[in-house]
Amino acid sequence: MSKFQKDLTQGSVAKHLILFSLPFLAANFLQALYNMADMFFVGRFNGAVGATAVGVGGQVTILVLNLIAGLAVGGTVLIAQYIGAKRQDDVKRTVGTIFTLYGVAGVALTAIMLVADRYILRLLVSDPLAYPETLKYTNICMAGLIFIFGYNAVSAVLRGMGDSRHPLLFVSVAAALNIGLDALFCGPFGMGAAGAAWATVISQGVSFLLSVWFLRRQKFLFDFHPRSFRVDKDIARQLLRIGLPTSAGGVTVSLSFITLTGVADSIAGLVGTTALSVTGKVNSVAILPALALQASTASMAGQNLGAQKYDRALKTCLTAVGLTLCVTVPMLLLVRTFAVPVTRFFLGTASGGLDPAVAAECVAQSAVYIRSISWDYIFVAGTFNIMGLAMAAGHTRFMLSMSLLSSIVMRVPAALLLGKALGLGLMGMGLAVPATTVLCLFVEAAYLYGGRWKRSRVVAGLVVPVME
Numbered sequence: 001m002s003k004f005q006k007d008l009t010q011g012s013v014a015k016h017l018i019l020f021s022l023p024f025l026a027a028n029f030l031q032a033l034y035n036m037a038d039m040f041f042v043g044r045f046n047g048a049v050g051a052t053a054v055g056v057g058g059q060v061t062i063l064v065l066n067l068i069a070g071l072a073v074g075g076t077v078l079i080a081q082y083i084g085a086k087r088q089d090d091v092k093r094t095v096g097t098i099f100t101l102y103g104v105a106g107v108a109l110t111a112i113m114l115v116a117d118r119y120i121l122r123l124l125v126s127d128p129l130a131y132p133e134t135l136k137y138t139n140i141c142m143a144g145l146i147f148i149f150g151y152n153a154v155s156a157v158l159r160g161m162g163d164s165r166h167p168l169l170f171v172s173v174a175a176a177l178n179i180g181l182d183a184l185f186c187g188p189f190g191m192g193a194a195g196a197a198w199a200t201v202i203s204q205g206v207s208f209l210l211s212v213w214f215l216r217r218q219k220f221l222f223d224f225h226p227r228s229f230r231v232d233k234d235i236a237r238q239l240l241r242i243g244l245p246t247s248a249g250g251v252t253v254s255l256s257f258i259t260l261t262g263v264a265d266s267i268a269g270l271v272g273t274t275a276l277s278v279t280g281k282v283n284s285v286a287i288l289p290a291l292a293l294q295a296s297t298a299s300m301a302g303q304n305l306g307a308q309k310y311d312r313a314l315k316t317c318l319t320a321v322g323l324t325l326c327v328t329v330p331m332l333l334l335v336r337t338f339a340v341p342v343t344r345f346f347l348g349t350a351s352g353g354l355d356p357a358v359a360a361e362c363v364a365q366s367a368v369y370i371r372s373i374s375w376d377y378i379f380v381a382g383t384f385n386i387m388g389l390a391m392a393a394g395h396t397r398f399m400l401s402m403s404l405l406s407s408i409v410m411r412v413p414a415a416l417l418l419g420k421a422l423g424l425g426l427m428g429m430g431l432a433v434p435a436t437t438v439l440c441l442f443v444e445a446a447y448l449y450g451g452r453w454k455r456s457r458v459v460a461g462l463v464v465p466v467m468e
Contacts (some may be wrong), residue, residue, distance in 0.1 A: 025170075057141060060113075060141075077302050143201065150208035387402070
């Protein structure tokens with residue numbers, strides 16, 4: 001067994017979840033921190049215009065990442081179940097295939113998005129001051145996609161092996177470098193949103209190259225030599241079978257939030273897009289515990305399903321729900337209490353060329369939207385971790401159906417109804433998010449207690465018997 005692997009089929013469930021999720025949580029917090037640093041420094045020196053550029057450009061970047069997120073999910077699931085089934089050769093084949101597919105996708109999507117992003121942004125940003133800054137930020141981020149993809153590929157492989165500590169090391173370097181470059185590029189150099197984008201790309205590049213150097217020094221099972229980049233057809237089919245529904249689901253969710261940005265723009269113009277941009281950064285931190293425990297559930301339950309330990313897999317999911325609530329409930333209270341100071345923290349005092357009254361309205365409406373959407377922090381504890389179990393079982397089609405249900409069928413219509421038709425504005429748009437999550441939770445609870453996740457055949461040759 002590789003020294004990067006960890007057996008999650010033995011010992012205390014709660015202890016494993018906590019020990020695995022803490023480095024993952026810290027890594028995601030640092031990643032969110034340097035994303036927030038982009039908005040903080042740009043907002044401080046360029047006001048709402050800069051904040052909108054970072055927020056909307058960040059949404060487009062997330063959309064592109066979600067196009068291939070399925071490869072990471074598929075890789076995590078396959079590696080975890082192969083480890084649980086003691087199939088080491090298949091682990092090696094999976095790792096090589098993941099890195100190769102990520103490299104090809106990175107090059108292809110970079111070329112496509114450098115042409116397509118301007119057409120996407122014209123649908124989202126109508127303000128003549130914000131559009132040019134948003135385009136600059138997005139173009140630079142698209143040019144650096146290969147580094148962002150590379151880091152995500154390394155992290156997916158290591159987490160599938162049960163190792164969440166080394167991804168934390170790599171992202172720590174990126175966070176420290178990004179914050180330092182943000183302060184330099186946005187402050188003394190006066191580069192605005194473009195400076196924040198360059199800071200992100202440079203820091204991601206350094207982090208990825210560091211991870212490759214480190215893994216080669218540690219005799220990792222993939223040596224990163226050009227001859228080692230090859231695709232195993234059987235593994236690739238498994239990755240795509242598991243991953244494509246996940247990618248489609250992620251893209252659906254991203255598109256729904258991008259659509260909400262367009263709705264907010266139609267309701268309140270720059271004030272609306274600023275509110276969604278600021279709230280996006282706040283949420284990126286507030287839901288981190290749920291995301292960390294979801295990833296922990298996927299890896300830990302995946303190994304236990306591979307070892308045919310179904311009771312332990314279910315216990316993993318339920319324990320993760322309880323642990324998540326212990327953090328997200330206090331987070332809800334904090335966000336609701338400090339919504340205005342948090343908004344001012346990001347937007348600062350710079351007007352970015354706006355009338356001071358408009359700048360003040362951006363702060364006030366951002367706080368309204370944050371408070372409305374914050375109720376979602378309670379309910380994601382259940383939805384995220386049940387989806388973690390579904391991910392571990394390879395039921396990504398179910399995950400896709402839930403993404404379509406929540407994003408297209410429910411969230412966007414609810415936002416249009418509450419925000420526009422009923423005239424509740426940004427408050428109504430915010431309330432549409434937790435309302436949608438509650439409805440989805442009922443469907444996911446039926447999936448959990450119906451036991452469908454026990455009937456899984458995820459990896460080729462691994463037959464999991466039906467357990468009723």
